[in-house]
Amino acid sequence: MYFDDTSIHKICILSWGLIGDVFIRTPVIEAVKKRFPAASIDVVVDPSSVGVLLNHPDINKVIPYSRKKKPALRYLAHSLRNILLLRRAQYDLCINLYCGGSSPLISRLTGARYRLSYNHTPSLRWANNLQADTPSFCGNWIEALAKMLAPLGIPPEQVRRGTSFYVTDAAGQRAAELLHGLQQPIIGLNLGAGPAIKRWPLSDFLALTRQISETYPVQFVLFTNPGMEHLAAEFTAQFVPAERLRTMPLLSLDEVGAVMQECAAMITGDTSLMHMSFGLKRPTLVLFTSTRPEVVEPVDCLHQDCFVPDPTQTDPCGNPLGSKEIPVGLVLEKFAMLVQQANLIQ
Numbered sequence: 001m002y003f004d005d006t007s008i009h010k011i012c013i014l015s016w017g018l019i020g021d022v023f024i025r026t027p028v029i030e031a032v033k034k035r036f037p038a039a040s041i042d043v044v045v046d047p048s049s050v051g052v053l054l055n056h057p058d059i060n061k062v063i064p065y066s067r068k069k070k071p072a073l074r075y076l077a078h079s080l081r082n083i084l085l086l087r088r089a090q091y092d093l094c095i096n097l098y099c100g101g102s103s104p105l106i107s108r109l110t111g112a113r114y115r116l117s118y119n120h121t122p123s124l125r126w127a128n129n130l131q132a133d134t135p136s137f138c139g140n141w142i143e144a145l146a147k148m149l150a151p152l153g154i155p156p157e158q159v160r161r162g163t164s165f166y167v168t169d170a171a172g173q174r175a176a177e178l179l180h181g182l183q184q185p186i187i188g189l190n191l192g193a194g195p196a197i198k199r200w201p202l203s204d205f206l207a208l209t210r211q212i213s214e215t216y217p218v219q220f221v222l223f224t225n226p227g228m229e230h231l232a233a234e235f236t237a238q239f240v241p242a243e244r245l246r247t248m249p250l251l252s253l254d255e256v257g258a259v260m261q262e263c264a265a266m267i268t269g270d271t272s273l274m275h276m277s278f279g280l281k282r283p284t285l286v287l288f289t290s291t292r293p294e295v296v297e298p299v300d301c302l303h304q305d306c307f308v309p310d311p312t313q314t315d316p317c318g319n320p321l322g323s324k325e326i327p328v329g330l331v332l333e334k335f336a337m338l339v340q341q342a343n344l345i346q
Contacts, residue, residue, distance in 0.1 A: 001129050003114060003151065011041045012091040015049075016067060016098040016258040020254075022049040022148050023275030024296065027160040030114065030144050032060040032095065034320035035154050037048055042089065051253030052272075055166040067101065086110045090323075097145065099124060114150060138317035141295055162298030165279030167257040173257035174251075179221070184245060185344050187218050188282070191235060192225030197290040200269060200326060202231065206238055207328045210265075211343075212335060213244055216345055221263060222247045223256060223273060262346050267335070270296065278303070280319075283342035285335055288322040302342050304334040 009172035011032060011275045013023050022045055033041055038061040043053055047064040054062055064267035069075045069147045087110060096107045104127035107115050117124050120134035132153040135144040165310070189209065193199050209220060221244060222231040229250070248259060257276055260266065265287045266277040275296070277284045282301040286293070292315065293305040308330070310323035339345055 003130065003153075005036070005153065007113070008039050009089045010037045010089060010093075011036065011039050012041045012086060012089065013111060014044050014094065014096045014107060015053075016065070016103065017046070017049070017050050017103070018053055018277050020270075020296075022052045023163045023165070023272065023279060024142050025145060026053070026164045026279065027142055027162060028097065028149065029053075029163065030058055031146070031149060031154050031159045032152070034158070035149075035152055036093075039092075042091075044086070049083065052165070053148035055168055055254065056164065057166065058314050065240040075203060082343060083109050091293050095148070096124070096128065097148070104128070116148065118148060137319065138315075138319070139294055140297070160300060162300035163275045163279035165257050165276050167254055167261060171254040171258035172261070173250070175254050175262055178259060179246070179262055182219050182221070185216075185218050187212070187220050188260055188263035188266040188268075189220055189222045189278070190225070190237075190268035190271060191201070191222070191231045192228040193269045195290070197240060197324065198230075198269050198271060200287045200289055200324065202235060204326070204328050204331075205235065207268045208331055208335075209245075210240060211328070211332055213241065216339070218244075218264075218345075220245045221259060223259070224248055224250050225340050226250060228274050256293045265338060265342065276300075283344065285331070285338050287326055287331065289326065290322050291326040292319060292321060300340065304338045304341070306331050306334050 008050050008125040015022055024092040028271045034215040042061040042063055042208050043059055044063045044065045047066055050062050053059050053134045070310050089112055090316055091112040093114045094107050094112035096103050096108045099118055108127040111294045115128040116129050118134040120129040132150055135147050142161045221230055232247055239245045259279050265283040268274045269287045270291045278298045278301045285304050288307040294309050307321045307328050308326050309320035309329055311320050313321040315321055
């Protein structure tokens with residue numbers, strides 16, 4: 001259909017999913033804002049993901065919309081309220097970056113003049129009058145998402161391969177209090193991840209940090225993950241020397257970002273805090289224990305990937321996934337490369 005780009009003043013972007021999923025969509029949102037600089041952009045996310053986008057300068061409003069279907073009456077009431085909210089906004093363009101679940105129906109119900117998504121299901125084809133061919137997602141996922149924007153006149157190469165994150169001044173003040181007295185360089189540590197398969201063994205983390213502290217004049221900050229406080233407690237109890245580690249309490253995403261911003265580098269698995277580190281442009285050492293580096297790695301942040309393929313586990317494209325059996329020695333080598341690459345130790 002004919003697309004009148006001069007009529008785009010209000011944009012809604014559907015972006016449900018895990019926190020990491022929302023992070024990798026930030027460059028897509030930024031590309032849309034660059035294409036329509038005068039337009040106001042609202043983004044719909046799960047309540048747990050609001051903090052990813054809350055301070056982003058390209059976003060007018062972050063709308064929490066829970067997809068939890070129980071209890072049913074509450075879900076129906078909330079859905080009706082949210083759909084009415086979206087309809088009253090009178091969007092000119094709705095972009096469905098989520099694609100699954102009831103998102104095609106919600107996209108249609110926004111009443112937006114133009115509705116854009118992929119075309120791989122009948123419901124998506126029914127809901128949207130602007131459609132892009134669905135890519136394979138066998139490479140970098142940001143590059144795949146970028147292909148959805150072609151009907152808007154946005155070439156894929158104009159979508160930056162790298163995430164973004166912004167912190168508030170208030171969070172920065174909180175970080176200064178939490179880090180008071182620590183000497184640079186500070187290395188941030190993230191042990192946690194939702195699926196256990198994404199967690200490198202705690203004993204290996206302890207061995208790694210012990211050897212790093214023996215080689216480099218660094219101090220460590222350990223982030224505590226919600227629901228995995230026991231990991232932080234166990235690591236803290238066994239870490240030697242104790243005076244070179246400071247364990248953070250549970251923090252908001254904003255506060256986590258502010259603390260991370262003060263770190264010279266991050267060591268993490270493939271989790272939401274990895275994406276945050278990429279977004280803050282922190283030199284990052286990533287342990288890919290069950291996923292593949294090329295799916296998420298950015299081009300605008302220094303990083304080193306630790307990946308040992310497991311031929312017994314493959315992704316939908318037939319590529320071997322990562323193994324948790326990443327030798328500590330390999331990780332130390334990668335850390336040394338990151339130190340040299342980023343000039344971390346003066």
